[in-house]
Amino acid sequence: METEDDVPLHLKSLAAFLIRHHSDQLRSITLSPDPKLHYPLYIDFAELMNEDPPLAHLVFSHPIDYLRFFDDAALWAHKIVFDKLKFEKAVEKIFIHVRINISGSPLECPETFPSIGHVRVKHHGILLTLKGTVIRSGATKMYEGERTYMCRKCKHMFPVYPELETRNSIVLPPSCPSQRSKPCEGTNFHYVENTIICHDYQEIKIQESTQVLGVGVIPRSTLVILKDDLVDIVKAGDDVIVTGILTAKWSPDLRDVRCDLDPVLIANHVRRTNELKSDIDLPDDVIMQFKQFWLEFKDTPLKGRNAVLRGICPQVFGLFTVKLAVALTLIGGVQHVDASGTKVRGESHLLLVGDPGTGKSQFLKFAAKLSNRSVITTGLGSTSAGLTVTAVKDGGEWMLEAGALVLADGGLCCIDEFDSMREHDRATIHEAMEQQTISVAKAGLVTTLSTKTVVFGATNPKGHYDPDQSLSVNTTLSGPLLSRFDIVLVLLDTKNPEWDAVVSSHILAEGEPGKEKDEHLAHIWPLAMLRRYIHFVKGYFRPVLTKEAEKVISSYYQLQRRSATQNAARTTVRMLESLIRLAQAHARLMFRNEVTRLDAITAILCIESSMTTSAIVDSVGNALHSNFTENPDQEYAKQERLILEKLKSFEEFPDIISME
Template structure:
């Protein structure tokens, strides 16, 4: 019992000078510090022998020696026999029997890196080793934001032939806290949920207007682009993960690809989305390899370790990939399994394992030269059909000439940075974060009416003459149900209604080239409607008439009238 009891220290409220957001320096050696960072590597848990019994060869005196942490856990016996009778012999032998259970403890090393958002301008994030022992082992995983409390030590690196002896800074942990779990728990307080319930009570008879109020707060620096903001909100809300009768897991996370001309605000949406969702990773395709996106095998000392790439670090969050078409072809293939099966199978350096990548992917790509609407999407973006079919939504942003729209945008940017059509009480970033954390706990179920609409639309797309073979696969039906569930979450509902199914179909229509039901919609030039309810009614009528569902249309119109 004495060996396993520990006093864990947390908080350090009276010592702000001992709190570090950046990697400590040599002047901090010997101090008890609190260091914040992101875990980028975790080694395998090992058994560490920290005590060993020796016996004097002359007087048979038995004494215990502790492993020297500064010398990389090397046992350094005393110079002479410590027998109080004054033996002073110089010969000792280690007692046989190996490591006793009481003299061993669990041991693990992790590597933490400075958080990018806390760095000063032009800085490259640095990393340091943290040593975990006993119950702290396996308390965090790659991608976690952690606060580590512990003492800074200087430690000799292991000695190898032909290399110089170096010192390294190591933090010996006394306690470790995983911050992303705390943040989620803190946001889901009763008063925050009460605030959102009150908000929806105000918009009880006009929920579409309430939803548009939330969408106005998404990426407020970009004017208009109503369809894009709705699609991004649905991807961030996500669908419900389920397991079918055969035990196969069907993913709930949505993936979206934004294809568009330069200067259409694609990167703005990626950066904003990464701020909202915890455990987000933002990367650009031009500098990403398959090892950087999936997992890299790194040799450190004598051992091989797996270092998490962008998709593993974003497990349970969001991975934003800019310049998606700049990733090399053979590196892009490694994403296939991560997107659909939500895992990465690794067979590197003798390590065979499977890592989870339960993440939504929000990607942006530029077309190959001038976008040609008459050519299929796979030709315009130079992406293969297997990859395109894995995206739930592919929205095309074309920078077409439109004098009226150019005038509106220029006045928004140059004059008052806001227009009457979009002036409303915008939610703060913290409130948006809290809202998406709360709605991710909802588990909406598809209603019978919603099922009929989604199935009928899927059948219509499959039978269409000009269908895109890369997009109209069975995955499209799964995408529709995910989007309908995501819209129900966005509307703070437990049941997927006709309204949610209609909105899922209309967003999918915008993502299909030359939609048969709504006509060609340029998502870039869509502004927020003055009368959301009326716009929804027109949309609903067009879609349900096109799908030949008069009974559902009548039912929905009666509900709207009430």
């Protein structure tokens, strides 16, 4: 380490900035026990901009040199802190890297925060920030970071850094770079033994988020190089914001393929945004608006719930049951761990089986808009590798590239034309739906990836739907796959003249010019507000079942098990878990932290809708012709009485519930 007189002036000013603003980080680094680890020191660009604008501009415009200066300054500042903490078990460190966070600074503009598809030559060499999803993560390797040479003439020693553009080859300077008063101008250098410094190195590939792209735009991807402490902090499927230096790298030598320069981002700072959900911010006034809304509907809670549901796919008339099912699926239940340590999923899955023109795809598209993270695909256009994970060979090395279910981790995966998928491809999603993982053994890569995602499928029945046959026969989907869906709604076009008249008048009225939209929450909720509401209730409420709700769910499950002959594939223990999840989701939708009898009965009504042969007769009609009623609370009271009477007459449970 240099003495204070040897330290250049710019390093002193950088070190002074770090000591002033980040002494806590420097102190914790100094007191860490391992001297050979690479330690990150996080600073905000906005802070540097306020403190020293000219220096901030130099870091932005010449990051290759100034980020290196910053690292040297961090080591110098660490040395000062180390001298102060000598008696407190301080350990001197060799590697400290300054990581600059640009988010929230004046640099967060389209010029320095472009989409991956808009990266151009003009961005070369400046501090650039890219946002995307990790689709591939390579193995961790080692590379030569620097080696020291000595001038034979003046004995000056200097470091030489390998150049990425020329495949990490060492390029020596034309003459001796010593900073003396009289230039040495020596051209003969020799390598100093044992001065090679190696670094950890990993290549990942990030792709533009499909949600910000227009129709017909192919998502672009770019390579990102992670070094030292940044290695292995992200995995395939993560949403990331990467700040770094854009440079170029020669593409691999392949026969009959032109060798080009590929853009590469050498990362300085990586931030995972999976948990942050930064695209949705919830100010206090919005939360107050939600609470006020439920205060207004305190006496008629189901009327309030229906006002929320009207905002789901408002262009489709009626279909109350489907809208309720979509809301409950997106909100989901609470994940819990049983006594053996096995996780029981909280996410619900929904399958819409219906005749053409019943609005299945519209619900799929709208659900994708409501989710923070979503992937839409079709059964015919998806192979098992495209849905799960694929092994690709890159530069002689096998890597895993994430498919639709992995990319939708923590969000929603919509699969249209579910029946078009090959049988083998359908079998691959069994594990992804129930255990929420994908186990891979391809090309020597054996691993497990997380797929904590909601699966929303849509399919047409095979030919004309036959109510006398089981669901498996009508959809050609296997029993194990059907049992994994919490709700399977069958939408049959029965050509009801009254319904057709109402629907046609609604569609014609939609196109009338000058029709004012009522934005008040008591009528139809706008899309942005619905997204915020679903995001809020998922994070805020963890509903617990009351004894009464438990009794209702338990007795209904046992009744189903007794009467199930045709739908044996649906009435498994999974149905009981589905009932609990749906009841919890309904409690969240109703802005509550406990699952009451109302939620349990609603969950039963949803399951009843998905049974072709109902255990509780006449309680539910055709899901396609279900409409919003004027007095939902009165309507619910009738349905509740029907269900409770049926459960009460169940011979082994004479006193299940005291009917009110």
